[in-house]
Amino acid sequence: MRSKASITLLSVGHACVDVYQGAVASLVPFLVAERAYGYAAASGVVLAAALLSSVAQPLFGALTDRRPAPWLLPAGTLLAGLGIALSGSSDSYALTLLCVAVSGAGVAAYHPESARVARLAGEGSHSAMGWFSLGGNAGFALAPLLVTAVVGTGGLRWTPLLVLPALVGAALNGAVLRAPERRRHLTGTAPAAGADDGASFLKLSLAVVCRSVVFTGLSSFLSLYAAQRLGGSTAAGTAALSVLYLGGAVGSVLGGRLAGRWDRVTVCRWSYLLSVAAVAGVVFVPGPALYLCVALTSAGLYVPFSLQVTLGQDYLPTRVGTASGVTLGLTVSVGGLASPLIGRVADATSLRTALAPLVLLPALAWLLFRALPEPAGPGGRAGAPAAAAAQRAVPKS
Incomplete structure (x- = not known):
């Protein structure tokens, strides 16, 4: 299976998994309406999925660093879908928490190994990784539409239908892994290009947190803020x-294209x-x-994604799974933990006052990237010729 086809299938499979990351929050209004959950109970459901997913991802990454496990792609996809599908089947709050936690575990199992497989399938191409990331972003954005269409029509008793994207995603990921010419390649590991650079990885992780x-913060409160600013x-x-x-969606693909012309650190910095x-x-x-400012914000935050x-992965070439688990999972979860703090400040002052400190965080990320080197690994400038060739094998926008 050619690189272009592999990345396309992996991207759509990624969308099918990340639907379940967005589905948990999308289910909350229905849980409140049908089961009379309070704010604390509803928050507990979201937290059960988010915390397990985020904390477990580095653990799965460390495990796959020891031994590649591409079978986690279809298995994690099915587990993520099964948890959400069963979340509406019982009135028990404890069982609901267990179901969304199972879904979070599936998401955690999928991501570190899928990032490693996408890196190998795309042959180090930044554009290929951009398309792979685009799939996840699209799935997250489509989750509210899917949940509303299914649960809004038939209530929580219809949640078993939400397993369908998982079945599709598992089939697509399985097709990539079963291709004879890809099987040996994707069950191996990329050659390590030098020693780990833990100091640079720490700075990068802090930038991802920012x-x-x-x-x-913007995702949580932008809708309310825009309504206030534009007449209610x-x-x-x-x-x-x-x-x-x-x-x-635009920023994810654009980042890969820009990194083909300039190095990644420069693109992220700008x-x-x-x-x-x-x-x-x-x-x-x-x-x-x-609206223009929101569009520029979205592009500016997604180009580096x-x-x-x-x-x-290049800063930790001997621990690619761990690096993927941290950048895709653990650091991202901090944003969710900060949102309640923003809400408290907004309650005490105003929404504008609460959102104003967010302006400083991209500046801090910029400062962190000023201290980062461009790695000389497969994705760095030293690997530019190979990356350029690989980019010709990915879908065109």
């Missing part, structure tokens, strides 16, 4: 949130510099110009 706090219209808030998510001005515009610029994954 990005996560900004994006999650809920449609205005929904439109602003849609722009934030749709911009991510992206975060753009994000400083864009987030400031979201918070302070009045009127419809808010896939590049940070490959940078982490």
Whole structure:
């Protein structure tokens, strides 16, 4: 199976998994309506899935560093779907928590190994990793539509239908792994290009945390803030949130393309510099110009997304699974932990005051990237000729 076909299938399979990351929060309104959950109980459901998924990802990454386990792609996909499918089958709060935790475990099992497989399938291409990341972002954004269509029609008793994306995703991932010409390649490991650079990986992880706090904070409160700024219209808030998510689709692919011309550190650095001005515009610029600022914010935050994954892998070339688990899981979860703090500040002051500190975080990420070197590994400038050749094998936008 050619690289282009493999990355396409892996990207769609990624979307089928990340649907379940977005599905948990999308189920909350239905749990509140049908089971009369309070805010604390509803938050517990989201936390059960998010914490297990985020904390377990580095553990699965460490395990796959010892021995590649591509079978985790279809198995993790099925586990993620099964947990959500069963979450509405019982009125027991404890069983509901268990089901979403099982789904989180499936998500955790899938991501580190899938990032390693995507890296090998794309032959080190930044553009290939961009397309792979795009699939996950698309799945997350489509989750509310899927949950509303299914559960909004038949109630929580219809949640078993939500297993369908998992069945599709498992089949697509299995097709990649079963291809004879790919099987041996994807069950191996990429050759380590030098020693681990733990100091650079730590700085990178801190930059990913900054990005996560900004994006999650805006995702949580942008709809309310835009409605306030644009006359109280809920449609205005929904439109602003849609722009934030749709911009991510463009940014994920654009990041890979830009990294083919300049190195990843430079692209990430300029992206975060753009994000400083864009987030400031979201918070302070009045009127419809808010939408332009949201679009620029989305692009600025998503361009580095896939590049940070490959940078982490190159900073820890002997522990690619661990690097993937941290950059895709553990650091991202911090954003979710920061959102309640933003809400408390907003309750005590105003939403604008609570969102204003977010402007500083892309600036901190920019400073961290100024201290980062471009690795000379497979994805670095030393590997540019191979990466350029590999980019010709990925889908064109």
